[in-house]
Amino acid sequence: MALVQKHLGTGRRHFSPQPGKYAGRIFPVKNAKILTVTLNPSLDKTIVVPYLKIGDECRAGKINLCAGGKGINVSRALRCLGVKSVATGFLAGATGSCIEQQLLQEGAACDFLFIGGQSRTNLTIVDPYRKNKISRIIEQGPRVSLREVNRFYGKVESSIKYFQYLVISGSRISGVDDYFYGRLIRTAKNYGVKTALDASGIVLKSGLAAGPFMVKLNIEEAQEATGRKLNSLKTIKEAARYFHAAGASIAAITAGSRGAMVFNGKEMVFAVPPRVFSKNFVGCGDAFLAGFLFSLSRKESLAVCAQTASACGAANVLSTIPGFIDRKEVRRLRDKVKLKKY
Numbered sequence: 001m002a003l004v005q006k007h008l009g010t011g012r013r014h015f016s017p018q019p020g021k022y023a024g025r026i027f028p029v030k031n032a033k034i035l036t037v038t039l040n041p042s043l044d045k046t047i048v049v050p051y052l053k054i055g056d057e058c059r060a061g062k063i064n065l066c067a068g069g070k071g072i073n074v075s076r077a078l079r080c081l082g083v084k085s086v087a088t089g090f091l092a093g094a095t096g097s098c099i100e101q102q103l104l105q106e107g108a109a110c111d112f113l114f115i116g117g118q119s120r121t122n123l124t125i126v127d128p129y130r131k132n133k134i135s136r137i138i139e140q141g142p143r144v145s146l147r148e149v150n151r152f153y154g155k156v157e158s159s160i161k162y163f164q165y166l167v168i169s170g171s172r173i174s175g176v177d178d179y180f181y182g183r184l185i186r187t188a189k190n191y192g193v194k195t196a197l198d199a200s201g202i203v204l205k206s207g208l209a210a211g212p213f214m215v216k217l218n219i220e221e222a223q224e225a226t227g228r229k230l231n232s233l234k235t236i237k238e239a240a241r242y243f244h245a246a247g248a249s250i251a252a253i254t255a256g257s258r259g260a261m262v263f264n265g266k267e268m269v270f271a272v273p274p275r276v277f278s279k280n281f282v283g284c285g286d287a288f289l290a291g292f293l294f295s296l297s298r299k300e301s302l303a304v305c306a307q308t309a310s311a312c313g314a315a316n317v318l319s320t321i322p323g324f325i326d327r328k329e330v331r332r333l334r335d336k337v338k339l340k341k342y
């Protein structure tokens with residue numbers, strides 16, 4: 001923590017022993033083998049409002065403020081599991097600086113490219129006494145120029161060889177074309193780096209065409225991509241095979257408390273997490289991906305990877321901060337995950 005406090009407010013280069021030495025590429029962090037990309041990070045504000053009534057004056061309960069974005073959530077969950085990673089992407093304005101400082105206060109390693117404009121702020125309202133207890137208000141975020149996109153690509157290209165995994169998560173930022181994720185995936189493959197992709201729509205399609213090592217989708221994203229309802233184990237299995245055939249070595253489809261299907265071309269595993277009291281579902285898929293990569297980096301079997309990932313996803317709902325998971329809870333929940341192998 002002393003190291004974190006020492007570097008607060010020092011600018012854009014953190015944890016680097018010689019400031020400026022790594023200008024133009026992402027600085028190396030000792031033993032960090034995973035690089036997470038979040039193109040459009042956010043400052044996430046979560047407010048607990050019991051008995052929320054639209055149109056009335058409501059009293060807020062607990063309030064949390066944290067750096068957000070799918071790749072950042074993956075980095076946070078990895079850190080909770082004891083795995084070092086570096087988070088990168090675009091930040092802008094005072095909100096971007098606040099996001100950076102939030103990460104530093106957590107002890108995170110990050111190296112973002114600052115651009116013009118203002119990073120977005122997302123609001124999550126949690127009403128613990130309502131059936132549909134979560135409401136989210138999502139801002140659009142800033143727009144990047146072609147020059148800024150090329151600068152960022154150059155940072156990743158010159159740094160990717162220092163990592164074993166590249167995680168590309170979430171939506172694009174305005175100004176980035178549909179094929180940028182595919183470009184990053186191909187660059188990573190050129191250096192022997194395995195990529196995990198968590199995206200939807202056209203960027204998912206273009207990313208799959210580049211042949212990522214892994215693709216992780218939730219059930220809604222998988223339905224959109226396949227153009228069919230996935231309302232049975234049979235259809236979910238067929239969808240997992242579809243994404244594998246489309247280019248992903250490992251395909252994972254998460255369906256919340258219903259379970260997750262994982263397929264690697266040889267084995268198919270369905271993992272059902274135990275029921276837990278839900279505080280916040282935001283970031284569960286990110287925690288799932290972090291748990292899978294954690295287990296995979298330990299060279300564990302597909303079944304164990306799916307089991308650990310499902311436990312991490314379940315542990316995530318116990319916290320109001322996305323990606324913040326307790327290792328003791330993960331170990332406890334992992335033993336309760338039900339596995340079915342095909």
